[in-house]
Amino acid sequence: MIRALVTLVLILAVASCGSTAADERETRDGVPATLRVGLIPNIAPEEQEAKYQPFADYLADELGVEVELFVASDYAGVVAALVGGRIDVAYLGGLTYVQAEQQVELTPLVTEIDHETGTTKYLSAIVARADSDIDDIDDVVAEGRTFAFGDVSSTSGSLYPRIMLTDAGARCDARRVEQCPPLERVDFTGGHDATALAVLGGKVDAGGVELRILHRLENEGTVTKGALRVVEEREVPGYPWVMRTELGDRAAQRISEAFTAIDDPKLLDLMRARSYAKVTAADYEEIRTRGTGLGLVEVG
Known part of the structure; x- marks a missing residue:
């Protein structure tokens, strides 16, 4: 009898934890109710977070979700946060994205149209x-x-x-x-x-x-x-904004569209972009191929 009660308590505890985790990752039209976005600082982390708050506010309004900014000390910190599931979306260099996808499934979403080349x-x-x-x-x-x-x-x-x-x-x-x-x-x-x-x-x-x-x-x-x-x-x-693939196709579509809809000159200036265009994994194939050949990408 005691053993049965202990088993029942354990089952209820596990179910309760699962319910909490699910509640924390509630979605709104496919996007997590709290979207966690990773940034690399080019100034002090607390200043970087304040600087990019208009971007967070824009995403929140456009997607109808809460947006939390995560500022890492370097690319490795952002990749570790993606792998650990602590962030959902991040801005990476092309090589870092290709290196990171060896550790976690990622979907590239968009990149900026460069001011100098007028292309991606x-x-x-x-x-x-x-x-x-x-x-x-x-x-x-x-x-x-x-x-x-x-x-x-x-x-x-x-x-x-x-x-x-x-x-x-x-x-x-x-x-x-x-x-x-x-x-x-x-x-x-x-x-x-x-x-x-x-x-x-x-x-x-x-x-x-x-x-x-x-x-x-x-x-x-x-x-x-x-x-x-x-x-x-x-x-x-171009540097891709990437998303953990497990968030799903609907999240990828909505987040991508939020980027490509940006038309506020001040916000685009903040993001150092003329505008945004969608990208796919295939756009980074040269980086995969040449990076592997030169020892900068380890293929698992």
């Missing part, structure tokens, strides 16, 4: 000092040269510069993530700004940067216009 793609560039003897990519891929990447997981600061170097004859394969012979040395600066300054300061002969970030540095006066020369560039699929 932006530009990665290899730059050198304008007063150097480097005129083209062949001059970069030479014995004794030094090169700087940004973060190893950066799409435009690591993967695409590595693609350009490899296509020009360097051997930046999966066994040499931190080497690209015949280059003498390869550094990882951690970011586009640091890479541009490393090239400008003569710490390396050339480096890979996101071109629109270089233009921002020039407009701010951090880098003198014309001081760095673009020796090679490549189009990169």
Whole structure:
């Protein structure tokens, strides 16, 4: 009798927990009643959250749900939150998205129309000092040269510069993530700004940067216009907003439509977008293929 009562109590406890979890993930027309959105800070996390509150308010009004912003310290923190189910939607670089989908099922939703290209793609560039003897990519891929990447997981600061170097004859394969012979040395600066300054300061002969970030540095006066020369560039699929696939097709449709409906100039300026367009997993196939070949994507 006692054993039966204990069993009944356990069953009721489990059922109660399940009910609570279900209540927490109540949906409204397919979208979680509380939609959790992950952001990467480019300023202090608390300032980032306040800065993007107009975006959260817009999504809340458009979708008819509560929106909670989650600010991580870096891309790894956002990916960990996606994998752990602590957030539903996040903004990732193309390479980070492809790396993350090895750990959790993700659906890319939209990307921004870039101000500079007018398309869903932006530009990665290899730059050198304008007063150097480097005129083209062949001059970069030479014995004794030094090169700087940004973060190893950066799409435009690591993967695409590595693609350009490899296509020009360097051997930046999966066994040499931190080497690209015949280059003498390869550094990882951690970011586009640091890479541009490393090239400008003569710490390396050339480096890979996101071109629109270089233009921002020039407009701010951090880098003198014309001081760095673009020796090679490549189009990169835009940063995708992704969703955990388990939320379902209806959520994907409604969230995507909320992005593509944005027409407030101030909000678009905040999001650094001209507008938004839908994307699919197929749009990132080059990143999967080349990233795997260069050792930056592990296929499970």
